[in-house]
Amino acid sequence: MSATRQRRVLGIVQNARAKPARFRDERITTAHGAGGKASQSLIEGLLLPVLANDSLAALGDAGAVSAAGVELALTSDSFVVTPLRFPGGSIGELAVNGTVNDLAVSGARPLALTLSLVLEEGLAAVELRAEIEAVARAAKAAGVQVVAGDTKVVSRGDADQMYVCTTGLGVLDSRARLSPSALTPGDRVLVSGPIGEHGMAVMLARGEYLLEADISSDTCSLWPVAEALIGAVGEQLRCMRDPTRGGVASALNELARASGVGVLVRERAVPISAPVAAASELLGLDPMYVANEGRLLAFVAPAAAADALAALRARPGCGLACEIGEVLAEPAGMVLVETAFGGRRVMDLLAGDPLPRIC
């Protein structure tokens, strides 16, 4: 299609997409929790209009709260991953790191966590103890304390072993000026390491596929990485995101939409390990949509991209950090992929949920 025609077609799509999604479904499906289109319609069509306030409408990974002049970030996540344990981690580590990372990518130093458990009657005490120990270990590694908690027990069959809700409180780093709506044409898109490892590790741990691969979850605290970036480029850092549910593709779509810009990703530049690439191909999954729990995406002003990349690569575990694309003026609200063959296609939000209960 010609560039003009492409712009015109995408312009129409964009106008259709700029409106908040409506929520018209009669019943909740797993797709509403998958981070794709159905999640978007639930959030934009029901939750935001009913709970309307500025902090929530900003749709960051954490809400901003000002307390007696101190700028804080508050974020909450429920974890329902199955199985409870998988190569590289478990629900306890995930519950800490997932919440710590929502603070980190919001530019907030993690300060304290709360831990709220919903346990299924009959859960083995050793399983619970192992997960509380995992929480303690991950919290120590992330430099946060669990300061409050709650435990509820429901009857056998009213939950699947255990669900964990963690909430994180952080203090915003005054050097950072981050916002999901700050993406500017020309900005470079960086990723801190190979993608798709967490989701693929959990999928394979379920044993539903006759496939074994040396893939471990990347779950870890991203605050040291986020802080290194903030320290290196300060206000030139526009936004960070940890691409969890729905993967890199969904995170980029959310930000493109929030900033009213286009994002171009160069497929060939995206780091993917050989086992993840192979497993993705065998299972027919696009790793761009597979969850990560220890990677961040950073959007940086072009002049600062080299410094940001150097700061990333200097962090342990981020040696494979890459620039994977850039921000375009249009198509506004959309993500394009430049394929290995040089063509471009739209990388949209998914409609369904190919990987349920991944976090």
Added chain:
Amino acid sequence: MSATRQRRVLGIVQNARAKPARFRDERITTAHGAGGKASQSLIEGLLLPVLANDSLAALGDAGAVSAAGVELALTSDSFVVTPLRFPGGSIGELAVNGTVNDLAVSGARPLALTLSLVLEEGLAAVELRAEIEAVARAAKAAGVQVVAGDTKVVSRGDADQMYVCTTGLGVLDSRARLSPSALTPGDRVLVSGPIGEHGMAVMLARGEYLLEADISSDTCSLWPVAEALIGAVGEQLRCMRDPTRGGVASALNELARASGVGVLVRERAVPISAPVAAASELLGLDPMYVANEGRLLAFVAPAAAADALAALRARPGCGLACEIGEVLAEPAGMVLVETAFGGRRVMDLLAGDPLPRIC
């Protein structure tokens, strides 16, 4: 039994009880979520030792966090009440008020909430919408905003309709000096209104008993009541508690234990509505153990008790506030009830869970 003999026997009991409870169970039972002895053993025997830190060990209703010189309180609760709606409220209101009240009784003005949902696939959208609207309504009434949220969906049968986890952030009122370990012999025990209404309303709403009664949940925000008390008596206010799961009896036991004092309750002085008293008798439940969601217990230095009671009674909905007992030097860690007939008996934590999923 003679007073000396009673002291001696209770002294032995007390020594046995002063040690942290051990957790020896092989599997989780509903009793571990009921707020009684099994909950205590889970908290003291597993959660606290593994997650050890000072803020958590203080066992307040909220954890204390200091951020750049501002003293904050953070608290989290999961709500699994069944049915979702009951006379006087629903899970949405409960999730807001329950968390706001944990801040309030910690002496913290509620500032912001997070809302994390675990939804069962198949949940009707109208049910979800009704509960989000209830959250919004209760948050507005309590003067807080929901600043962040999360939604997970699990397959049909892996949850019971919906579970809601709310976390609250508050700023500690500098006039208050509250602590669960501050109870001092001579302190007066006040309650802000009739007890047992929430738990009884939920039980009857289940329709398991062929019993109808005009009982509504007391769910509401307690911050205005807590603030009035703090304003009226300041540092003379030792501690507040909202007696939710396990009711007044469990809250008093926790505080007696935390402060190493005894608490005497005069049964005749405890306000109970006629329908709650009648339903309790018919169902064989002691209203002292039935959950409240809009009442607070306050422990006040004796010289300030009259002012505190006057401040309470001046608040809407607290016209029936009463002094119901006092703090004793011993039996340390125990609660005694002076019955209507003038005798005294121990009012211990319950071992089991007579009222599962009440909040």
